[in-house]
Amino acid sequence: xxxxxxxxxxxxxxxxxxxxxxxxxxxxxxxxxxxxxxxxxxxxxxxxxxxxxxxxxxxxxxxxxxxxxxxxxxxxxxxxxxxxxxxxxxxxxxxxxxxxxxxxxxxxxxxxxxxxxxxxxxxxxxxxxxxxxxxxxxxxxxxxxxxxxxxxxxxxxxxxxxxxxxxxxxxxxxxxxxxxxxxxxxxxxxxxxxxxxxxxxxxxxxxxxxxxxxxxxxxx
Amino acid sequence: xxxxxxxxxxxxxxxxxxxxxxxxxxxxxxxxxxxxxxxxxxxxxxxxxxxxxxxxxxxxxxxxxxxxxxxxxxxxxxxxxxxxxxxxxxxxxxxxxxxxxxxxxxxxxxxxxxxxxxxxxxxxxxxxxxxxxxxxxxxxxxxxxxxxxxxxxxxxxxxxxxxxxxxxxxxxxxxxxxxxxxxxxxxxxxxxxxxxxxxxxxxxxxxxxxxxxxxxxxxx
Numbered sequence: 153x154x155x156x157x158x159x160x161x162x163x164x165x166x167x168x169x170x171x172x173x174x175x176x177x178x179x180x181x182x183x184x185x186x187x188x189x190x191x192x193x194x195x196x197x198x199x200x201x202x203x204x205x206x207x208x209x210x211x212x213x214x215x216x217x218x219x220x221x222x223x224x225x226x227x228x229x230x231x232x233x234x235x236x237x238x239x240x241x242x243x244x245x246x247x248x249x250x251x252x253x254x255x256x257x258x259x260x261x262x263x264x265x266x267x268x269x270x271x272x273x274x275x276x277x278x279x280x281x282x283x284x285x286x287x288x289x290x291x292x293x294x295x296x297x298x299x300x301x302x303x304x305x306x307x308x309x310x311x312x313x314x315x316x317x318x319x320x321x322x323x324x325x326x327x328x329x330x331x332x333x334x335x336x337x338x339x340x341x342x343x344x345x346x347x348x349x350x351x352x353x354x355x356x357x358x359x360x361x362x363x364x365x366x367x368x369x370x371x372x
Numbered sequence: 373x374x375x376x377x378x379x380x381x382x383x384x385x386x387x388x389x390x391x392x393x394x395x396x397x398x399x400x401x402x403x404x405x406x407x408x409x410x411x412x413x414x415x416x417x418x419x420x421x422x423x424x425x426x427x428x429x430x431x432x433x434x435x436x437x438x439x440x441x442x443x444x445x446x447x448x449x450x451x452x453x454x455x456x457x458x459x460x461x462x463x464x465x466x467x468x469x470x471x472x473x474x475x476x477x478x479x480x481x482x483x484x485x486x487x488x489x490x491x492x493x494x495x496x497x498x499x500x501x502x503x504x505x506x507x508x509x510x511x512x513x514x515x516x517x518x519x520x521x522x523x524x525x526x527x528x529x530x531x532x533x534x535x536x537x538x539x540x541x542x543x544x545x546x547x548x549x550x551x552x553x554x555x556x557x558x559x560x561x562x563x564x565x566x567x568x569x570x571x572x573x574x575x576x577x578x579x580x581x582x583x584x585x586x587x588x589x590x591x592x
């Protein structure tokens with residue numbers, strides 16, 4: 153088995169599906185397009201299908217499901233319930249050193265936003281949120297959150313980044329506020345700001361999604 | 373691609389790994405043992421690996437990880453945090469009709485326990501717990517819980533069922549108590565009993581696990 157080729161196919165197809173919502177994927181055509189053999193491409197599709205990013209139609213192939221509003225609601229409910237729980241559990245153990253690391257992630261977010269490098273912007277946003285999960289060390293929560301964050305970026309690639317940068321700046325400001333309350337050991341305010349941040353993220357993604365839908369329907 | 377063969381291989385290998393903790397799996401040998409071709413078996417192994425039930429060693433094959441105590445702790449923390457949240461959310465909408473369906477599941481659990489059919493016993497236990505998730509309808513919670521329940525049964529196949537039946541009877545009695553408080557619309561007590569049930573399940577699995585470890589070390 154060639155794991156490397158399959159991993160390469162996985163990364164390429166994952167990028168590709170950002171722009172083909174609602175379309176069918178033929179393994180044979182994908183294989184030609186990305187110039188990787190049939191078997192590793194099929195393995196990559198199986199993996200994407202297991203992760204819920206594409207759907208398998210037995211005997212036919214795969215398709216990229218349309219992202220529905222309900223999906224955003226589900227993602228952010230997960231982030232609210234499990235994210236807040238984990239944040240609350242680790243809060244008493246957070247030190248100034250942790251705050252410094254998180255501030256660095258935030259600085260990187262600013263830098264990449266200025267460079268219009270949205271993938272690295274998301275990378276550091278993910279590092280910020282997963283930091284608390286890694287400290288808490290429940291592998292089920294961490295793996296699931298990791299997956300959920302990827303899905304949520306997958307949605308936002310089509311929306312927030314293509315709409316306006318103000319929203320991303322707001323997210324960075326909200327991170328700073330959370331850090332302020334961690335530094336001053338104000339648990340109640342830190343958690344309140346954490347929840348507000350998740351709620352705002354949800355609103356931002358949903359708004360961008362509808363703007364984008366509108367844009368699409370105008371250009372057709 | 374032959375999805376049916378791959379599904380069949382998946383089911384057979386999933387059963388097989390219950391009894392080979394810590395062992396290596398060769399795709400070629402598995403293929404011979406279950407009399408299914410190499411490709412569907414490899415696909416089935418990939419899927420089990422994605423689900424975390426086996427681990428891939430690139431270029432070598434797969435192995436069945438040993439179940440550690442931390443794993444149980446993580447599973448039951450997930451069930452406590454997300455399970456209770458979902459139960460609490462749906463509680464106001466639960467009717468006598470729902471209680472009747474859940475009682476039927478419980479009756480089936482009793483029946484299969486008497487017949488010593490532990491797989492069907494677990495099937496109805498899963499139906500009982502997923503009932504609240506299906507009513508709530510957040511696909512992320514439901515899929516994850518579905519997976520988690522399978523893992524938790526995977527652990528208990530080696531432990532609870534092989535040790536004593538009293539524990540399984542206790543679980544059924546606890547379900548009945550939860551149903552009693554749902555029927556009388558006593559939310560506070562229902563949630564308390566729900567949490568106690570998860571805590572007891574955790575204790576039962578952990579106890580069984582150590583008894584089993586002891587048994588194993590005695591027979592070696």
